[in-house]
């Protein structure tokens with residue numbers, strides 16, 4: 499049941515854009531990274547909950563936190579692996595109870611996203627983290643949806659929600675969640691699969707993803723972050739996903755890399771997360787340059803920015819600072835890949851690409867002036 503996907507190639511870079519890229523001096527690279535429009539396709543909204551907001555919401559809702567102060571909570575963000583992060587992540591989410599809390603969390607994220615020139619956000623949310631604490635699905639999605647609407651109206655961000663199933667919970671639980679979600683079908687565009695990866699292969703959710711595809715939902719899944727490349731293959735074959743979240747371990751399987759490249763299967767890479775969770779020891783060891791060199795449709799995202807040390811622009815800045823192989827062409831390619839990989843309509847993608855080209859053109863110095871014939875003319 500392999501998805502039949504025709505070989506596809508990336509859109510070529512137009513010659514005038516290539517000329518601007520060639521002229522952009524290295525010192526203007528950070529400005530390009532900050533100012534270029536981009537799509538955020540891998541952000542868990544609960545992972546944008548900053549310690550200050552966790553404490554505000556705890557006070558507002560009378561929730562006791564196992565940390566005495568904002569500083570103590572932040573100090574606990576020294577993770578050793580994915581599970582050590584998830585333990586704190588679920589504790590942080592326990593303060594979210596009312597529709598307003600979900601709105602406030604998402605709005606705080608959208609304000610940061612706008613500052614990073616995010617023009618499109620496809621935002622993950624984990625309803626089971628809340629429904630298992632007795633918070634109704636409706637409370638969660640109404641708050642988040644309201645924030646998405648306001649982000650579009652006031653910040654110009656095209657924002658959509660993607661419902662994620664927690665893979666450490668049962669298939670039955672995922673089906674229950676889908677049932678609860680269906681009355682709100684028009685409030686989310688797709689489903690994903692997240693939380694602890696190792697030991698929970700994609701196959702476990704084959705039937706629930708099949709149902710989601712029948713419902714016309716977009717489907718994505720985390721695979722190949724801590725889990726082996728085989729999880730990426732089964733996310734493609736069994737879940738028939740349209741994007742792989744993370745996927746960095748694909749490089750361990752040459753045939754898989756070829757397959758991902760030929761189908762332009764997006765990989766939503768999260769560099770700061772990878773370093774925090776020890777997928778790579780240091781940013782200088784990150785394989786993003788190799789993923790791009792292999793012709794993969796890699797993109798850069800923030801995952802759980804409140805926990806991993808930065809939002810989208812910080813991910814770009816830190817990654818490019820640590821990896822001198824990455825230059826203006828890679829920056830441009832990553833931004834354009836993010837539009838290509840998004841579930842937005844083609845017209846919006848064309849508008850954002852034109853904006854990207856315009857930002858680049860503004861930053862690239864104009865062609866060095868040639869000799870001025872009037873000045874060169876020898877006058878009698």
Ligand SMILES: [Zn+2]
Nearest residue numbers: 692720743801
């Ligand atoms: Zn993630």
